[in-house]
Amino acid sequence: MTSKPTTLGAVVFDWAGTILDFGSCAPMGAFVRLFEKFGVELTIAEARGPMGMAKWDHIHALGQLPRVAAQWQTVHGTPFGNADVDHLYEVFTPMNAAVVADFADFIPGAVAMVDALRARGLKIGSTTGYNRPIMDIVTPIAAAGGYVPDNLVCAGDLAAGRPSPLMMYRTFADIGVWPPSRVVKVDDTGVGIEEGLNAGTWTVGLAISGNAVGLPLAQWEALDAAQQAVLRQAATAKLKAAGAHYVIDSVADLMPVIEDIEAKLKQGITP
Numbered sequence: 001m002t003s004k005p006t007t008l009g010a011v012v013f014d015w016a017g018t019i020l021d022f023g024s025c026a027p028m029g030a031f032v033r034l035f036e037k038f039g040v041e042l043t044i045a046e047a048r049g050p051m052g053m054a055k056w057d058h059i060h061a062l063g064q065l066p067r068v069a070a071q072w073q074t075v076h077g078t079p080f081g082n083a084d085v086d087h088l089y090e091v092f093t094p095m096n097a098a099v100v101a102d103f104a105d106f107i108p109g110a111v112a113m114v115d116a117l118r119a120r121g122l123k124i125g126s127t128t129g130y131n132r133p134i135m136d137i138v139t140p141i142a143a144a145g146g147y148v149p150d151n152l153v154c155a156g157d158l159a160a161g162r163p164s165p166l167m168m169y170r171t172f173a174d175i176g177v178w179p180p181s182r183v184v185k186v187d188d189t190g191v192g193i194e195e196g197l198n199a200g201t202w203t204v205g206l207a208i209s210g211n212a213v214g215l216p217l218a219q220w221e222a223l224d225a226a227q228q229a230v231l232r233q234a235a236t237a238k239l240k241a242a243g244a245h246y247v248i249d250s251v252a253d254l255m256p257v258i259e260d261i262e263a264k265l266k267q268g269i270t271p
Helices: 026-037 044-048 055-064 066-076 082-103 110-119 132-144 166-175 190-199 217-222 225-241 255-266
Strands: 010-013 123-128 183-187 202-206 246-248
Touching: 010 166, 026 044, 026 055, 026 082, 055 066, 055 082, 082 132, 110 123, 110 255, 123 166, 166 183, 166 190, 183 190, 183 255, 190 202, 190 225, 202 225, 225 246, 246 255
Parallel strands: 010 123, 010 183, 183 202, 202 246
Antiparallel strands: none
């Protein structure tokens, strides 16, 4: 390309905690129950740590936590290894698949925002830390509610998941949008933000709707303004630390960011 692009071409969304499943709650209980099944106690906070990674990588990361590794050694008599990750992953997929439909409500404003972005001529891409068997359950539910992105790249489709840029590279190819400065990645996790940064795109972190706060919508709404402010500040700091160019509460707040990015592109500013 001879000159810098002056308009956006696409927005790429994560799924859980970004478009649906406020609080990114579906995998949490499944991770806790998974380790419980193997005699290891795991807290929700520990389970949330690697969120956004491919689920095999997520289980591997949990097994490396000193408290978890020590329990595994005590219960099983051997260190937690890759063969154990393989076995747990096989058990995890049906456990997560069994509950994912119960957490498939759209985040308020998500479908309207996607429609508004499409009306601006933008393509809608999607990447996820979920694997294909789980997304085979989620995508028809989303489609019935009016959300059908232009592509879907799942963890396990490529040689590496997040924070590598490979799922984003596949998305650029699938939807035919380039260079990366014409693309915005929207995600509720640090590794999802890193995925966008490593691919060269603009990145927008979601502080409230996803993993960074980790509360279902009703619980979030039940908090008073002061409690919400404390959680928002901590979540925003976490996403900023991951490198997010912008941090907003949820996808419903995205349009002013899109307009700001387009203004920057017109001034020759790229991510």
